[in-house]
Amino acid sequence: MSQILLFTKNPLNEQAFEERLRQLGHEVFTTKELVELCLLDNAKHDFIQIFHQIILSETIANVEVKELVKKLRGYTIPIFRKSDEPLEETQLEEWKALGVTEWIESRPSIEVLREKLSSDKLRTESKIVFLPKSEERINLTSLSLSSGELKLFRILHEQKNKTVSREELCLRMWNRQKSNSSMSQLSVMVKHLKDKLAGQGIEGPIIETCWGRGYRLDGKVYEQVGVDEEELKYGNE
The missing domain is CATH 1.10.10.10 (Winged helix-like DNA-binding domain superfamily/Winged helix DNA-binding domain)
Incomplete structure (x- = not known):
């Protein structure tokens, strides 16, 4: 399964979501410090490349998510936005144009979460030449x-x-x-x-x-x- 990097402003908020990811066999690294670090500097943090997917929590404001996506899309790793907010198709297309791969509900069913994270198009192995x-x-x-x-x-x-x-x-x-x-x-x-x-x-x-x-x-x-x-x-x- 995947190694997932979860960005959040409040790690306590992510406990139930992390448990669901682990039920599917994923390894999860949750970080608060890296949010501020990525927003403050333009340095490339090479260790991020060991992860297969990045998830941006609903605890992070949209304006900050847009800045994070600009910094993170250079790693060519699928980026998910976790949120309670439902989106219209046009809104989702706008986010995808910015670099967000897909939208994930903050309380998804195991089946939905499994399919969101297991699509062949989201796998990064052998995608960089x-x-x-x-x-x-x-x-x-x-x-x-x-x-x-x-x-x-x-x-x-x-x-x-x-x-x-x-x-x-x-x-x-x-x-x-x-x-x-x-x-x-x-x-x-x-x-x-x-x-x-x-x-x-x-x-x-x-x-x-x-x-x-x-x-x-x-x-x-x-x-x-x-x-x-x-x-x-x-x-x-």
Whole structure:
């Protein structure tokens, strides 16, 4: 099972939740001090990388959670927000764009908690590809993207810096010819994909608009995001 790092302002508040995690076989390290430490400095705390998931308690204010996510998403570890507050789908998407992987109720059933923490997409083993000079790329499957956004990314990625026409993108995305409706849908999806990638630490223009021709991935994206051959095959299905 996973090793979980639980950030909180009050460790006593977490006892029942910790017990549920341990019932599922997870190892839990609960910390109050690290909350302030991460908020106060920009230092990289290497020991955090030994954990498989990070959970941010409901005892931490939303404004502080946003700052913590900015600091923690660089570790490419799934980040969960624990809260009593139910969210609308649009609110959840906004949090995911900031870097939160998923929302967990503060008093979940064992079954719900088990499934939230056991999804294959949340596992971090083998998700980082190590490159020369100790540079790290984030694996595509560790990014929080919708199925449509993943498909669009894969189509652009496989072209290796070449421009993909809007006509081809509409055909491959939705199996239909270019129209005002599909062009508008494509523009919205490109914007959402750019915003989500930027919100998860991907730097640069990300997607370049080649006026009159189409779209292409910026070269720096290939240096920051790793995609294996199996993922490209999936994107072509």
